[in-house]
Amino acid sequence: MIRDITIGQYYPADSVIHRLDPRVKLLGTLIYIISLFAFHNIASYLIAGLFLAVIIHLSKVPFSYIVKGLKPILFLLLFTVMFNLFLTPGQEFVRVGFIKITLEGIKTAGFMAVRLIFLIIGSSLMTFTTTPNHLTDGLEKGMGPLRKIHVPVHEIAMMMSIALRFIPILLEETDKIMKAQSARGADFETGGLIKKAKSLIPLLVPLFVSAFRRANDLAMAMEARCYRGGEGRTKMKPLAYKKRDWIAYLCFIVYWTLLILAAKIN
């Protein structure tokens, strides 16, 4: 069901990862993603996997819940794996008709799959453990220096948090409209491509109308509370690094060092 989409959602729990400063999590996620692309040998993937497992364990987010979030990208994953498996030139492994699988193909396909899975899990862990409000605060403060070169930091952060906040709302709305139209005999599942695309009209038109209505309402509500951009805006709970945040940074340094060592040995 549509409710099952978990990418970008917050998962309430009380864990040390949830309590970390959002800047640590943002930068940490970035470091982790870069590490996945910078190193590609088996040892580094093992380290990355282990690192991820420890964080998942610490975050107290159920593993099954995380795996559920992978479902929507399953198709993309299969597609990537197929391409790498069949189209990588190199030493022949098996051959069925004109399809040829090479040793290099297996290797890159495997690496690619692992890399994609780690990437998705790593970045969704950040949103699972950080509330949209926290995320915005972290982004705004973390990108603060960019304001000097006239990057609209506050606006970007605000837009991002609104977008994130609207994902569950729009999903719920989609669910509701789908049900309402199903109650009128609409069928979203069967039929060919054209029939399926046509059956989406009764869903998409009300959804767009409602998205615009909600955007309008939100703009009104923000104006009614005197929102006028980030200029001179103060925070109720300003972000401040604590001891655990420095320890987290240290963990990332250790992680990166281990990766470099693993690459050297290889």
Add this chain to the structure above:
Amino acid sequence: MSIILDHVNYIYSQGTAYEKHALQDINLKIEDGEFIGLIGHTGSGKSTLIQHLNGLMKATEGCIYYNGQDIYDSDYNLKELRSKVGLVFQYPEHQLFETSIIKDVKFGPSNLGLPALEVDLRAYEALKQVGIGEDMIDLSPFELSGGQKRRVAIAGVLAMKPEVLILDEPTAGLDPKGRDEILNLVSSLHKENKITVILVSHSMEDVANYVERLIVMDHGKIMFDNEPKKVFTHYKALEQIGLAAPQVTYVMNRLKECGQSVNTEPTTVDEACEEIIRWAKKKGILLT
């Protein structure tokens, strides 16, 4: 002809932090031609319950029988069930999408695969029932007022000629005039077309004035299931779950507390009026 719910349970997002036991062991029998009111606080499971009745949601446990047939049977035609059990969601005007009113109303019946002429006839009839004039049928539904949009949306469900009509808070957000129009429409559908009606509502006055049987839900369970008069005698218990009885119930109870010999059963203003006149005559306060 009836709907039977047998030990129905429903659990949202089982196995996650969001898990919620929305329906707990619901047993219910809905007979033909009944006019039922369903009340309960926000989150009491009303909306979840009604979505089970036409098969939009599948119970985690338990069975539902429509006219004696198990709707969870693998060969049961759910699409047909949905045409028999018409469900009007909360704010149904949000589901309008077509370029003209008539086209939108036709959406339901044409999904049933009926011949074009039959679809036309049903659409015109449904629009007439809800009081949308023929001069308006080619307008865009988005040009209408809130109350008119809602009536068009209800017509969209009526055009499928349901045997059971379920309305989820049909009067939410309407002004008193719009509210009376909708409720009178529902009431006349029940009387003239012999449709079974289930009305989900927050307003005690609404249900007291119209329904014949009242079901009260709390925390996914059925708390009361009786005639409105009988249910409202438990007004103290209703208050505890965030509901209330109609205002006249309080008036009558207050009179009784003051030592007057009045019957506390009236739930509508007219009934209360009669009862007070009867009492006043007996007391000699009112002579004629």
